[in-house]
Amino acid sequence: MDGYTVPNFLAQRAFLTPERQALVSEGTSLTFKEMHSLVLKRAAQLSKAGVKESDKTGVLMSNSLDMAVTIHALFYIGSTAVLLNNRLTSEEIAWQSNHSQTVIIITDEQCKSKAPVNICETVSIADLPKAESGLKSFLAEFPLEKPATVMYTSGTTGHPKGVIQSFGNHYWSAAASALNLGLHHQDRWLLALPMFHISGLSILLRSVIYGICAVIAPSADARLLNSLIHQQKITIMSAVSTLLTEMVQSMDGKYPDFFRCMLLGGGPAPLSLLQKCAERGIPIYQTYGMTETSSQIATLPPEDCFTKLGSAGKPLFPCSISIQNDKQNCQPNEAGEILVKGANVAKAYLYEEAELTDSGGWFRTGDIGYQDEEGYLFLLDRRSDLIISGGENVYPAEIEGVLLSHPDIFDAGVVGMPHAKWGEVPCAFITSRKHLGEQDVMKYCQEKLAKYKVPHSVRFLEKLPRNAARKLLRRKLKDILQGESGNV
Numbered sequence: 264m265d266g267y268t269v270p271n272f273l274a275q276r277a278f279l280t281p282e283r284q285a286l287v288s289e290g291t292s293l294t295f296k297e298m299h300s301l302v303l304k305r306a307a308q309l310s311k312a313g314v315k316e317s318d319k320t321g322v323l324m325s326n327s328l329d330m331a332v333t334i335h336a337l338f339y340i341g342s343t344a345v346l347l348n349n350r351l352t353s354e355e356i357a358w359q360s361n362h363s364q365t366v367i368i369i370t371d372e373q374c375k376s377k378a379p380v381n382i383c384e385t386v387s388i389a390d391l392p393k394a395e396s397g398l399k400s401f402l403a404e405f406p407l408e409k410p411a412t413v414m415y416t417s418g419t420t421g422h423p424k425g426v427i428q429s430f431g432n433h434y435w436s437a438a439a440s441a442l443n444l445g446l447h448h449q450d451r452w453l454l455a456l457p458m459f460h461i462s463g464l465s466i467l468l469r470s471v472i473y474g475i476c477a478v479i480a481p482s483a484d485a486r487l488l489n490s491l492i493h494q495q496k497i498t499i500m501s502a503v504s505t506l507l508t509e510m511v512q513s514m515d516g517k518y519p520d521f522f523r524c525m526l527l528g529g530g531p532a533p534l535s536l537l538q539k540c541a542e543r544g545i546p547i548y549q550t551y552g553m554t555e556t557s558s559q560i561a562t563l564p565p566e567d568c569f570t571k572l573g574s575a576g577k578p579l580f581p582c583s584i585s586i587q588n589d590k591q592n593c594q595p596n597e598a599g600e601i602l603v604k605g606a607n608v609a610k611a612y613l614y615e616e617a618e619l620t621d622s623g624g625w626f627r628t629g630d631i632g633y634q635d636e637e638g639y640l641f642l643l644d645r646r647s648d649l650i651i652s653g654g655e656n657v658y659p660a661e662i663e664g665v666l667l668s669h670p671d672i673f674d675a676g677v678v679g680m681p682h683a684k685w686g687e688v689p690c691a692f693i694t695s696r697k698h699l700g701e702q703d704v705m706k707y708c709q710e711k712l713a714k715y716k717v718p719h720s721v722r723f724l725e726k727l728p729r730n731a732a733r734k735l736l737r738r739k740l741k742d743i744l745q746g747e748s749g750n751v
Contacts, residue, residue: 303397
């Protein structure tokens with residue numbers, strides 16, 4: 264679709280439905296017309312600060328109205344927004360800023376202490392030059408192939424890669440989601456996930472493409488989020504399993520009838536969580552997606568939640584999924600690497616010559632899964648996380664699901680540890696609500712898992728290492744094991 268354009272997302276929305284509510288954030292409410300005016304003024308400020316079209320501009324901010332306005336303002340200027348994870352260390356942020364060749368970083372009071380020194384210029388929102396009026400000339404149309412954002416992958420293994428997401432990627436992602444979830448003009452989407460991740464940014468962009476309101480949560484506190492669902496008449500929310508678990512544990516009663524969708528990503532949901540959500544009347548849409556697919560690419564509707572337990576559903580309407588081993592298509596129920604295809608899939612990583620997809624448009628995700636006879640996708644694990652024990656494939660996510668079904672286990676992670684006889688065996692790391700012994704955990708697993716899948720060892724942690732998107736950082740669990748072996 265190179266050569267095609269779409270209207271500037273926010274400017275077009277402000278033209279079509281100017282008085283419709285666009286954004287709510289900590290007591291402030293904006294219509295699309297008001298947001299457009301605010302963005303024009305911010306764009307003028309950024310231009311005075313040195314932001315130029317086609318430059319890469321870092322955004323190191325916390326979820327807020329300011330962050331939303333700044334992202335749109337960079338689009339108006341034509342500058343590519345490099346969305347920096349504010350939960351990383353200063354050293355990690357410096358690496359990404361240097362690798363992306365970011366010219367200037369826009370930050371806020373909460374995050375400015377992490378801004379890198381001597382990499383590029385940093386300007387706080389509070390210190391931006393004054394602008395009496397809005398930007399006179401802005402990017403009224405977005406070329407579909409033009410880079411809109413750069414997001415670095417989670418970095419669960421090695422150095423992260425910068426994913427170039429075009430305006431076309433974002434537009435097709437929003438369109439695919441709407442074709443799946445349906446679209447109601449009264450929808451209100453609770454934005455509780457960080458906007459420096461695709462899970463959060465996609466909500467901001469969908470709100471202007473759809474013409475619905477995004478409600479920015481000031482924090483990911485479970486009780487606060489439950490309260491906002493009632494107070495703000497939220498109809499849709501995106502979450503990951505760990506966050507949803509906290510919300511279910513802290514909620515009283517059921518969600519209101521107007522709440523129609525809990526979009527759940529971040530890996531297979533434990534059966535125990537799905538059962539609790541069913542008891543509370545929470546409609547769960549399990550999804551599969553990643554930074555490279557500009558959000559979800561497959562989704563399971565709630566009516567299939569239990570009949571297709573553990574499935575991420577079927578590909579969204581404009582997308583395709585294939586399972587392959589050694590470049591050969593797998594049979595139904597045969598595990599292999601998951602390949603995805605669609606206009607929402609990014610074309611390249613930043614400063615890497617090879618395209619992200621092959622000649623047929625397929626992206627190899629590195630995830631392992633299978634499709635059943637009806638085409639439902641089941642995600643097993645990351646290929647890099649696979650444990651091979653005595654020739655048997657052991658999927659950590661399966662063991663974690665069993666561990667999380669234990670009423671006293673709050674969080675769990677599993678990695679492989681070296682074993683003289685079997686090559687590798689599973690080792691579990693858990694956070695428990697009350698005292699549990701290693702034998703208690705092993706006995707519970709023995710009742711539910713094949714012998715070779717039962718953890719050979721259990722470590723108890725106060726908190727498991729997770730990134731800003733709440734994804735488990737298995738490499739840090741492996742670091743703990745390596746540290747133990749190094750001290751022997």
